[in-house]
Amino acid sequence: MSPRRVLALAQLANSIGDGAYLVTSALYFARIIGLTPTQIGFGLTLGWAVGALAGIPIGRLADRHGPRGVAVLLAVTTATAVASFVLVRSFAVFVLVACLYGTAQTGLSAVRQALLAGLIEPAKPTEVRAVLQATLNGGLAVGAALGGLALHLDTREAYLTLFLLDAAGFLAAALMLLRLPAVPAVPSRRRPAVLRDRPYALVTLINTVMLFYMPLLSLVVPLWIAQRTSAPTWLVSVLLVINTAGVLLFQVRVARRVQGLPDASRSVRHAGLVMLAACMVFALSATGSSAWLAAAVLLIAMALQVLGEMLQAAGAWEISFALAPDDKHGEYQGFFGTSVALARMLGPVVLTTVVMGWGAAGWLVIGAGFLVAGLAMAPAVRWAERSRTRTDTSAQPASPE
Template sequence: MTASSRRTLAHAQLASSVGDGIYLVTSAFYFARIVGLSPTEIGLGLTLGWAVGSVAGVPLGRLADRRGPRGVAVLLALATATAVACFLVVRSFPLFVVATCLYGTAQTGLSAARQALLAALVEPSERTVVRAVLQATLNGGLAVGAALGGLALHLDTREGYLALLAFDALTFVAAALVLLRLPAVPPTQASPTSRWGVLKDRPYALVTMINAVMMFYMPLLSLIVPLWIATRTDAPSWMVSALLFINTVGVLLFQVRVARRVKGLRDASVAVRLAGLVMFAACAVFAMSSSAWLWLIAGVLLQVAAEMLLASGAWEISFTLAPDDRQGEYQAFFGTGTAVARMLGPAVLTTVVIGGGTPGWLLLGAVFVAAGAAMAPAIRRAEARRSLEPA
């Protein structure tokens, strides 16, 4: 892969992640105050959107394999722009659900197509490091988008929200145009498979399920820790922003360094196991913040370390265990862990942690430890299956 292609992938990632940052910060307020939806309607609509997206991801990933990932990625970036543009005009719950389903489908498919594009353009030994560079870029873009979204929240006007969402849509148009600058990747000529495709690969499904459990860390800083701060600590409200800032800067500075240490499945399994242990430590420290809120800073430092270890290991696992001619399909399936965490994580973790207090934090940490420890034997099983497949 040329340095030019790497920069192009990073620029496309930056453009779309700025839009994602805007959406994450402003969408809930926009849907409630401008569209006029109730919190229940917003939650149900977003859940349905990500549920549809998780189901559509694998067929779209397979499409990327069969038609070429660059073209499919461009089309899905434009589809995401269309979905965001739809949010500008929807004023009823049924149309909101339609728009969220389009958004969830396009976003999930776009992620899979970009992963397939990366796998096709990058040598196997470099994929995890390049993916880490893109993740660091993503965090930088999210920070910029969040800052722009914060401006809209400060103004709190209909025009401000509409302008930012329109800009959000344009960022995905820009990402599509940038992706067109990459070399064309020919479609793969995969061997015939059953109509169940990746779903029939049980060892890979097991690895994906374990990763999905580990991905339940995702709602921690965006929802669970803020609720914990508000209900169980005397920490100032600005601490929420400070913790998100520490997380973002940590990934920007250290994700690539962490990823460089993962060179093969053995390293990846060690990284995921260590991530589970560090996440347990983070949960225990967050629990201690009920008596002294400064423990929150130590907790987020541990959490971001675990996040970077998990990401580096998961990227290596997902790429290495997937057949080269079916990367789009397999990456889409592996990515369902993110959709599951987005759908179920808020409800499950709110019940366990906010409802359970310190025991809830420790139970959550124990789940991370168990999932991290389960990854190594699951990888060995998947490797054994691959060794039995015909060359």
């Protein structure tokens, strides 16, 4: 079985459980464990913060010992963390498990990118990453449907079953990853090189801003629909289906158009423009009292949002791979992966404050943020290219006289 297929099957195995977890976890923590919303928010935020800090050390560990073994270990650790949620009875233990979960999830995502870079030919990682993203969304959709069934039953047993299903999915992924060829380890250096790579740090920061679409979709849009529009609340599930189906059907096609850093920068720039348009349309959904008109506007906004998401993802994948030195993919992907954890950690606070606090004007501010980030990516990438060229030139041995 080819490495591409093994990676896809491993992604599918854990994404089904992840979909169920995303749909049910908040209610499980609140209704079964008995945590308050503030406690849940604090615990998960701290967990992703710890995960962000652990990204570089885990990436260096993958470079030093080989990404396959580290990926298997992190998949098993994630399964352990998810299963441990079943045993949580107090806030303190919840925080510890949330930190373990955030660290393992963030690390696994980064190390998978290092595996991809080591196993797939240099011209193909972005296209293969798009296939994996489509697979991820398909698994999330199946898991979300199972989560909906658990929410309908609303019993402790139903919630626990899904958490154990998620844990089993990560164990299955670990077994599949063991079937991959080993990627050679590379010598480690005393100091992480990525921490001295300021252009790559800027690119990662810009990507973090672009990834604010994640809490926008999962948190802000549902709150906006419920509190600021006349649309029915069940439309939230329809919008989620549109997002998932859009990525599943079109992500690979969008990614195939990205062939090199100029295309990647252009893709992110277009993503910023499209996300601005999406935010402007979201703002319009609050006008008028017609539920059907509000629903129609929200459907248009979501179509724009998913297009922007796919453009951003395709560009970011190419940029993260192309700018990383060949012998430091674990370290660099670990650092770039912190943008996901940071967006999950900071996004809810920023977006709910601006959008829910300022209304339509808040949507315009967030849209402007996407636009500025999208426009800033190209010059940041050019700076990173120049910096890497100078580094490669200085590292070459002098020619003999």
